[in-house]
Amino acid sequence: MLKITLPDGSVREVAPGTTPADIAAAIGPGLAKAAIAARVDGELRDIMRPLEQDAALALVTAKDEADALELARHDFAHVLAEAVQHLFPGTQITFGPSTDDGFYYDFAPSADRGPFTDDDLPAIEAEMRRIIAADKPLIRKEIDRETLIAQWQAAGETFKAEWAAELPGDEPLTVYHSGDGWYDMCRGPHLASTGRLNPDAFKLTRVSGAYWRGDQKNAMLSRITGTGWLNKKQLAEHLTRLEEAAKRDHRKLGAEMDLFHLQQEAHGSVFWHPKGYLIWRQLEAYMRRAIDDAGYREVKTPQVMDARQWEISGHWGKYRENMFVIPDEVPNVEDEGPLVSDDADWMALKPMNCPAHVLIFRQGIKSYRDLPMRLYENGCCHRNEPHGALHGLMRVRQFTQDDAHIFCREDQIVEEVRAFCALADRIYKDFGFTYSIKLALRPEKRFGSEEMWDKAENELRDAVAAAGLNTPDYGWEELPGEGAFYAPKLEWHLTDAIGRTWQVGTIQSDRVLPERLDASYVGEDGARHRPVMLHRAIFGSYERFIGILIEHYAGRFPLWLAPVQAVVATIVSDADDYAAEVLTKLRAAGIRAEADIRNEKINYKVREHSLAKVPNLLVVGRREAEEGKVALRVLGSDGQTFLSLDEVISRLANEVRSPDMY
RNA sequence: GCUGCUGUAGCUCAGUGGUAGAGCGCGUCAUUGGUAAUGACGAGGUCGGGAGUUCAAUCCUCCCCAGCAGCACCA
Numbered sequence: 001m002l003k004i005t006l007p008d009g010s011v012r013e014v015a016p017g018t019t020p021a022d023i024a025a026a027i028g029p030g031l032a033k034a035a036i037a038a039r040v041d042g043e044l045r046d047i048m049r050p051l052e053q054d055a056a057l058a059l060v061t062a063k064d065e066a067d068a069l070e071l072a073r074h075d076f077a078h079v080l081a082e083a084v085q086h087l088f089p090g091t092q093i094t095f096g097p098s099t100d101d102g103f104y105y106d107f108a109p110s111a112d113r114g115p116f117t118d119d120d121l122p123a124i125e126a127e128m129r130r131i132i133a134a135d136k137p138l139i140r141k142e143i144d145r146e147t148l149i150a151q152w153q154a155a156g157e158t159f160k161a162e163w164a165a166e167l168p169g170d171e172p173l174t175v176y177h178s179g180d181g182w183y184d185m186c187r188g189p190h191l192a193s194t195g196r197l198n199p200d201a202f203k204l205t206r207v208s209g210a211y212w213r214g215d216q217k218n219a220m221l222s223r224i225t226g227t228g229w230l231n232k233k234q235l236a237e238h239l240t241r242l243e244e245a246a247k248r249d250h251r252k253l254g255a256e257m258d259l260f261h262l263q264q265e266a267h268g269s270v271f272w273h274p275k276g277y278l279i280w281r282q283l284e285a286y287m288r289r290a291i292d293d294a295g296y297r298e299v300k301t302p303q304v305m306d307a308r309q310w311e312i313s314g315h316w317g318k319y320r321e322n323m324f325v326i327p328d329e330v331p332n333v334e335d336e337g338p339l340v341s342d343d344a345d346w347m348a349l350k351p352m353n354c355p356a357h358v359l360i361f362r363q364g365i366k367s368y369r370d371l372p373m374r375l376y377e378n379g380c381c382h383r384n385e386p387h388g389a390l391h392g393l394m395r396v397r398q399f400t401q402d403d404a405h406i407f408c409r410e411d412q413i414v415e416e417v418r419a420f421c422a423l424a425d426r427i428y429k430d431f432g433f434t435y436s437i438k439l440a441l442r443p444e445k446r447f448g449s450e451e452m453w454d455k456a457e458n459e460l461r462d463a464v465a466a467a468g469l470n471t472p473d474y475g476w477e478e479l480p481g482e483g484a485f486y487a488p489k490l491e492w493h494l495t496d497a498i499g500r501t502w503q504v505g506t507i508q509s510d511r512v513l514p515e516r517l518d519a520s521y522v523g524e525d526g527a528r529h530r531p532v533m534l535h536r537a538i539f540g541s542y543e544r545f546i547g548i549l550i551e552h553y554a555g556r557f558p559l560w561l562a563p564v565q566a567v568v569a570t571i572v573s574d575a576d577d578y579a580a581e582v583l584t585k586l587r588a589a590g591i592r593a594e595a596d597i598r599n600e601k602i603n604y605k606v607r608e609h610s611l612a613k614v615p616n617l618l619v620v621g622r623r624e625a626e627e628g629k630v631a632l633r634v635l636g637s638d639g640q641t642f643l644s645l646d647e648v649i650s651r652l653a654n655e656v657r658s659p660d661m662y
Numbered sequence: 663g664c665u666g667c668u669g670u671a672g673c674u675c676a677g678u679g680g681u682a683g684a685g686c687g688c689g690u691c692a693u694u695g696g697u698a699a700u701g702a703c704g705a706g707g708u709c710g711g712g713a714g715u716u717c718a719a720u721c722c723u724c725c726c727c728a729g730c731a732g733c734a735c736c737a
Contacts, residue, residue, distance in 0.1 A: 267729085571696055
């Protein structure tokens with residue numbers, strides 16, 4: 001007999017081969033119905049999988065939401081695969097996991113049919129519902145590896161055969177059969193039967209391409225993605241969340257609020273409109289105050305440099321596919337012949353600012369007394385990004401980084417990184433972000449010795465500890481293998497108002513570039529030494545950061561960033577003169593204000609400026625004009641307050657200050 | 663770059679093998695109205711670009727470009 005310990009501490013003796021489902025049934029019919037899986041010694045398992053030894057057993061029900069969702073999503077993927085193979089014989093199955101909000105399955109469609117399209121989804125959904133309604137048992141079986149590979153090959157499932165052959169270990173593999181002979185190789189666990197899924201809790205959302213095993217060199221598979229939940233309500237809530245996120249889309253709000261636009265003649269580069277550029281200028285001014293205080297000095301470096309310089313820095317060899325290159329000669333103006341000669345010299349638009357900053361450092365002889373030297377640049381970079389990667393402001397081909405390089409001695413690294421952590425902390429909090437910090441450790445392909453990496457990683461660890469940020473509150477985590485090829489890096493991941501995360505800030509120590517560009521300083525000993533170079537950014541790029549801010553604030557910028565901080569709206573034209581007076585005073589107080597004296601009803605004006613997300617609406621009619629007051633309506637509130645003009649001015653003048661000016 | 667989808671007025675979208683329509687916006691006129699849409703009239707597009715099929719293409723076919731969703735990429 002086996003001794004099975006339940007969560008309440010009680011022990012049941014059962015015969016070997018008893019399943020968790022049997023035990024649930026023995027406890028009570030309610031539990032038997034609710035139990036969907038089991039945790040056996042902590043491991044999530046099928047409820048129908050026989051117990052073979054003494055174990056601690058906990059039955060899993062829908063109340064264990066994380067487990068229940070994981071099981072359901074995994075099963076949805078399984079049902080999706082079966083449905084597709086029913087409907088489209090000849091389609092090969094490959095791989096289909098659960099995801100954060102659902103599941104997907106990658107298929108290799110038959111050659112004559114080609115990839116799936118959106119039009120196929122309704123039929124597939126219907127077939128999935130049929131399979132769920134059929135309530136087919138999902139039966140786990142162990143199968144000898146060679147047998148399975150032979151079966152897959154016989155069935156023409158070459159991807160599965162490849163996968164099975166390469167799975168590590170030599171123990172038997174597991175497959176899950178669903179009723180009528182269909183099966184997929186899968187570690188499991190699964191629900192006991194397809195009928196455990198809620199047919200109204202999933203939706204196929206898209207088809208797309210995906211490379212086999214995530215490698216561009218491999219075949220392009222056809223991926224069908226769905227979202228899956230435990231019940232209809234959860235699905236509806238999820239769809240609502242997606243709609244809410246879509247409302248914040250910076251591309252949509254950017255157009256509606258007249259902040260910027262993109263067009264195909266300059267795809268990947270932004271046309272900033274006056275209101276959008278106003279936000280940019282606020283951020284720029286804010287950042288300049290911050291870096292001035294922190295002991296940086298601002299520089300400006302060339303947009304175009306000779307290809308030979310990029311060869312020396314290593315970019316020509318490692319990064320050229322992302323660079324825009326320019327012939328260093330007068331283009332051929334004749335109708336005939338090539339635009340440039342075969343032996344043209346080449347220049348390139350800078351994709352990064354770091355080499356230029358080293359070149360500034362190298363001018364003249366630097367002493368240890370000059371260190372740390374912190375050079376900051378609003379550096380406009382161009383990168384020839386793959387077209388499919390471009391996305392609004394988030395991924396562009398021309399962008400401006402808040403980029404700085406700190407040249408310092410080895411013994412200054414920890415303090416410099418610590419100070420940067422403090423600076424970043426203050427800045428992110430000013431924008432209302434929380435964040436987590438990750439340390440990306442040495443990747444497989446890397447330069448430098450193990451000793452150098454040990455040292456570099458420890459320096460960053462020490463600095464984060466010195467800043468007090470290596471705690472769970474700051475999501476402190478180390479990411480093995482994620483570092484740059486020349487250095488480990490610290491990454492700041494912001495969490496926005498609706499819980500999404502964005503990687504923006506970074507600092508990384510670099511001993512490679514100073515070497516390549518032969519940067520040196522004279523030490524106390526009179527000898528030449530290599531400085532270490534810390535690459536760092538807080539916004540990352542102005543473009544992307546503004547994109548993130550638009551979505552974070554849903555377009556309702558805090559007052560100091562709002563392009564238009566107040567609108568004076570008249571009710572009757574008799575108040576026009578007074579409105580002009582109010583406008584003048586607002587502007588004199590440094591408030592970005594406009595007047596709306598159009599011949600429109602006040603309802604119309606309120607609606608329009610509210611939709612335009614103007615933070616303060618100052619309504620003036622005859623009464624206000626006579627009494628020297630305004631009716632202040634603050635965005636997001638229903639009512640209005642009547643204040644004297646002086647009160648409103650002093651109140652707004654106080655509120656429009658940026659957070660670092662308090 | 664790869665797979666799929668999309669591309670009609672400033673915006674959102676409808677539509678048809680016989681050279682296009684709505685709402686909003688815009689303009690003009692009337693209206694001076696107290697906190698989320700006053701009314702009337704009017705202007706505005708050759709239907710992403712190129713080629714082909716056809717008597718005839720915005721609509722069908724092909725190529726190109728861009729956008730969108732993923733994948734890959736992201737110093």
